[in-house]
Amino acid sequence: AQKVTQAQTEISVVEKEDVTLDCVYETRDTTYYLFWYKQPPSGELVFLIRRNSFDEQNEISGRYSWNFQKSTSSFNFTITASQVVDSAVYFCALSFDSGNTPLVFGKGTRLSVIA
């Protein structure tokens, strides 16, 4: 089965705390792609990152970092020194080479950053 699980439904942190959003995926494909999207209160969906299955290097972009571990089928997202503007719903997603199915989304994690 092709599946994405975001076990954390809601997280609240105080501003400047670090927070990690978990994403666990299931796929039988050897070639696949992982994504994170952000949906702020305004409602639009913003693409954050794509990672392919052959590239396990972690990525850092400003206060955002992503930890991809094939051994645990996880693609976790960490926000360092969180800010109120980081408050949003974050979705992890998966796509693969085989078949026709496009992105499979997790149910999302709602992050609230409190000033």
Added chain:
Amino acid sequence: NAGVMQNPRHLVRRRGQEARLRCSPMKGHSHVYWYRQLPEEGLKFMVYLQKENIIDESGMPKERFSAEFPKEGPSILRIQQVVRGDSAAYFCASSPDRRFEQYFGPGTRLTVT
């Protein structure tokens, strides 16, 4: 490069009317996807189209819903005889290839009264 365009942004329909939602993909993108999001819920995949073809409609209700992506013009999601349960945000996304990231439009918020 303009992003994905959706219109209208807000649509109010009475029960029994038809709703037509439009989506213009990003330039150079031939793959279009429609999603529905109910309040406080995640994204539910509805249909995947690639110019004039429906590739995957496994997420679309069998009745009252249809989608098209003609050779010319925007993709259309059509909901006939709307019911209150159709009230939701409908997002369109596009990509140059189905394996790659999808870019989302701002969504159409449909309210059925």
